[in-house]
Amino acid sequence: GAGVSQTPSNKVTEKGKYVELRCDPISGHTALYWYRQSLGQGPEFLIYFQGTGAADDSGLPNDRFFAVRPEGSVSTLKIQRTERGDSAVYLCASSVDSYTGELFFGEGSRLTVL
């Protein structure tokens, strides 16, 4: 596709459930990023991948959050035992590389935990 694609665009779940959010980056982009944006706040860094490996996962809030990018393209953010505080828009971005490349963001996956 022409841009970063994120699915689902909206997800409503109950507290304690497991959630997967998917990101399909721009073709050829080697770097992929996950950010979380709470209402009225700027995006908060979670993790970024250079290729298949997580180059920096220091922003993941706790061990309930995990992300993979097994083939160096599509990435999945996984949240276990969701809590109401996890409600936010989860933004994915990709870039040509992690140092010099401009980030192109998707429209986000809006997660609501009831």
Added chain:
Amino acid sequence: QKEVEQDPGPLSVPEGAIVSLNCTYSNSAFQYFMWYRQYSRKGPELLMYTYSSGNKEDGRFTAQVDKSSKYISLFIRDSQPSDSATYLCAMSEGGYNKLIFGAGTRLAVHP
């Protein structure tokens, strides 16, 4: 105290006005400074990118960085209703790989 502080607004101006947006930061290791625009329910898009101190101009937009004061600004000349959006400053120590964003300033330009 947050690493990056940005007044959330909202800021309301008439069409044609000059708009000034700014951020302050505390981490002296920041070298890369960016401004993003975010429309409602969309992802942020890069407007301006500056390395270290100085000014950069692109059309109606001018970005300024004053590292001695830890202060960055974005000026929008001849503002248009289509400029109505949230403007986010972002910065990093090294390239694009880990951006720290401000909270964003909501701007409304009315005809």
